[in-house]
Amino acid sequence: MTIKKxxxxxxxxxxxxxxxxxxxxxxxxxxxxxxxxxxxxDNEPFQIPTxxxxxxxxxxxxxxxxxxxxxxxxxxxSKVCISVMxxxxxxxxxxxxxxxxxxxxxxxxxxxxxxxxxxxxxxxxEVFTNKMQPGRWADVRKPxxxxxKATMVLKFKIExxxxxxxxxxxxxxxxxxxxxxxxxxxxxxVERKAPIVDPEMKLSVPLPEYLKYARD
Amino acid sequence: MTIKKxxxxxxxxxxxxxxxxxxxxxxxxxxxxxxxxxxxxDNEPFQIPTxxxxxxxxxxxxxxxxxxxxxxxxxxxSKVCISVMxxxxxxxxxxxxxxxxxxxxxxxxxxxxxxxxxxxxxxxxEVFTNKMQPGRWADVRKPxxxxxKATMVLKFKIExxxxxxxxxxxxxxxxxxxxxxxxxxxxxxVERKAPIVDPEMKLSVPLPEYLKYARD
Numbered sequence: 072m073t074i075k076k077x078x079x080x081x082x083x084x085x086x087x088x089x090x091x092x093x094x095x096x097x098x099x100x101x102x103x104x105x106x107x108x109x110x111x112x113d114n115e116p117f118q119i120p121t122x123x124x125x126x127x128x129x130x131x132x133x134x135x136x137x138x139x140x141x142x143x144x145x146x147x148x149s150k151v152c153i154s155v156m157x158x159x160x161x162x163x164x165x166x167x168x169x170x171x172x173x174x175x176x177x178x179x180x181x182x183x184x185x186x187x188x189x190x191x192x193x194x195x196x197e198v199f200t201n202k203m204q205p206g207r208w209a210d211v212r213k214p215x216x217x218x219x220k221a222t223m224v225l226k227f228k229i230e231x232x233x234x235x236x237x238x239x240x241x242x243x244x245x246x247x248x249x250x251x252x253x254x255x256x257x258x259x260x261v262e263r264k265a266p267i268v269d270p271e272m273k274l275s276v277p278l279p280e281y282l283k284y285a286r287d
Numbered sequence: 288m289t290i291k292k293x294x295x296x297x298x299x300x301x302x303x304x305x306x307x308x309x310x311x312x313x314x315x316x317x318x319x320x321x322x323x324x325x326x327x328x329d330n331e332p333f334q335i336p337t338x339x340x341x342x343x344x345x346x347x348x349x350x351x352x353x354x355x356x357x358x359x360x361x362x363x364x365s366k367v368c369i370s371v372m373x374x375x376x377x378x379x380x381x382x383x384x385x386x387x388x389x390x391x392x393x394x395x396x397x398x399x400x401x402x403x404x405x406x407x408x409x410x411x412x413e414v415f416t417n418k419m420q421p422g423r424w425a426d427v428r429k430p431x432x433x434x435x436k437a438t439m440v441l442k443f444k445i446e447x448x449x450x451x452x453x454x455x456x457x458x459x460x461x462x463x464x465x466x467x468x469x470x471x472x473x474x475x476x477v478e479r480k481a482p483i484v485d486p487e488m489k490l491s492v493p494l495p496e497y498l499k500y501a502r503d
Contacts, residue, residue, distance in 0.1 A: 079333075084354050084419040104374055104388070109325035109334040116332060117295075119323040120372035120392050138300050156336035158320055163482075166428040167289055167416055168438075172320070176336050200383055206472065212463055221369040222384075233315040240485045254485040257420065265378075269456045276469045 073128045073230050079180055080233035099175045099234050100125050103155040105205065106131070110140075110149045110183075118242035125197040129226045130179075131186070131195040136223045144183035144225055151227060154178045164241035165250050171237060173256065178230035178281040186224040195224050206281030289344045289446050294369070295464040296449035298434065304422055306450035311458045315450050316341050316390045319371040324348070324354075326399075340415040345442045347393075352439045360399035360441055367443060371392045377473040380457035381466050387453060395448035395478065402440040411440050422497030 074093045077245055082089030090096070100123075106251045119140050121236075124134045130153065134141040160173035167198040170275065212257070241254050266282050289307045298305030306312070316339075317382045318321075325334040335356050338347045347370065350357040359365065378391035402408050430438070457470050482498050 076337075084351060105372055107323045107325075107334060107370055107372070109323075109332040109368065111327050111330060111332050114327060115329070115366055115396075116325040116327050118323060118334060118366040118368045118370050118394065119330075120370050120390075122388065135300060147450075150331055152325070152332040152334045154323055154334050154336055155319055155321070160475075161479075162420055163420060163423060164427070166430070166434075167412065168424075168434040169422065170416060170419065170427075170432050172338065174336075176337075178334065180331075196383065202385065203377055203388075204379060207379060207386075208383065211380070211386075211468055212466060214382070218384040223475075231346075234497050237419075239489065240483075241319075247428055248353060248487060248489050250428060251492050253495050253498070254488060256483045256485075257498065258480040258483065260478050261374075262476050262478050262481055264476055267456075267472045267474065269470040269472075271464060272457065272470060273474050274466050274467050276467050279469050281471070282473065 075231050076233065077231050080178065080231055082233060082235055086115045088235045090236050096177055096229070097125060097158065098235050099177045100130065101202070102132055102157060103126055103262055106130070106153050107154045109152040110144060112143060117215050119199060122199065122203070126195060126198055128229045129179070130229055131199065131224060131226050132169060133199065133222055133224045136221055138223065140236055141223045141225065145185040145223065149183045150180070151183060152178065152180055153227060153284065158259050159238070162241050163254055165247040165252040165254050169243050171241070171248045173237050174235065175238070177234045179229055180228065181227035181229070181231065183225045185225060186226050192219065192222070192224045194227050196222070203251070204281070206279065206287070210279060291447050292332070292449065293447050296394065296447055298449060298451055304451045304453055306452050310487065312445070312450050313381050314394055314450050315339060315373065315393045316371055316445070317418070318373060320390035322346070322371045323438040325368040328359060328361060329337050332333055338415065340411065340418045341445070342411060342414055344445045346445055347415065347440060347442050349412060349415065349440045352437055353454045354439065357439045357441065361401040361439065365399050366396070368394065369395055370441060372438065374475055375454070378457050381459045381463040385457055385459050387457070389453050389455070391450065391452050393448060397402055397445070397447065399441045399443060400485055402442050408435065408438070408440045412438070417486070419498070426495060436486065439483060455498055
């Protein structure tokens with residue numbers, strides 16, 4: 072068990088929505104393509120939305136060695152706050168006040184560590200690519216030495232983290248249930264649509280099996 | 288024209304993706320249900336994902352007067368960095384290195400201002416509710432005096448902001464176009480599914496017209 076509940080990660084507002092177990096936190100992270108990374112520079116807040124993947128208790132991001140913020144995080148071993156958020160539905164209550172959304176979010180606090188080990192960099196990019204599109208890594212041209220050298224990978228230990236989750240129907244005030252107002256949930260879902268082939272394809276290559284899940 | 292391009296908002300990495308015009312920035316903001324708000328507390332980075340709406344050149348959030356972070360932002364007139372991110376597609380290139388996503392993001396820097404004017408608070412909640420679900424505000428029970436008093440609204444001027452956008456097909460290295468690898472884009476789209484009525488409905492109320500867009 073690597074998750075620590077601290078003052079910074081304890082949910083104080085609507086505390087019943089707080090979730091602290093590793094499996095739930097990992098599942099919410101793994102379901103997200105991007106996170107936002109907040110850090111402090113010259114006493115001011117910055118944040119960057121970026122892709123990521125998780126391997127064990129580490130969250131990995133990658134970018135160019137020329138990226139300002141990657142270099143800043145690496146050089147300063149910066150403290151960061153990382154969040155991911157899924158919106159699963161609009162919660163339409165009878166009262167404006169009780170309108171809400173169903174969501175799953177994670178907020179974690181960590182520090183940037185530059186990954187220098189070549190095997191670890193390779194593995195993180197493979198996991199990252201296959202997270203984005205399962206089956207893709209085996210199918211594509213692998214990075215050249217120059218491409219590897221142009222890539223910076225940072226990792227963040229997932230240790231001080233918590234999740235917050237809301238599910239289900241609206242909760243209205245008792246007397247409002249008698250109002251003639253429709254109430255319920257509009258589910259939201261991120262859907263993968265039918266793949267669009269690159270118009271610059273020179274060869275006729277059939278759609279790979281791993282992309283055939285997609286529908287229009 | 289209220290948008291200023293500054294050192295902090297100039298896109299340095301892949302600068303051709305930088306977008307600085309007000310209309311584009313507003314459209315990306317308006318298309319998002321949630322943003323993340325980063326701020327500094329005790330020299331450490333924090334961030335909160337939260338719903339928001341835009342009215343003119345102001346971004347509004349609301350929360351409970353009991354919320355720690357809302358109170359912190361209000362009391363310190365905190366500097367913030369706010370971001371929103373849409374992922375519009377997976378960009379599957381021939382090489383692992385050129386894999387990407389199509390996205391629209393905004394990053395802005397601003398300062399928290401507590402809204403005390405009652406009319407402005409009312410307007411922001413109406414816009415917020417109708418952004419979440421067009422047509423909803425006219426249909427629901429409006430806030431009571433006690434509910435208004437329990438609600439804190441903060442606003443942030445949209446002034447120092449930039450967007451970053453990627454669209455279209457993969458860009459591969461010239462020689463890779465001859466490889467027998469499928470390349471293209473998998474579009475991602477957030478879909479509203481068929482509304483689920485609250486099982487606690489006491490009265491039989493038909494689905495409102497404004498919810499009939501939804502499909503399964």
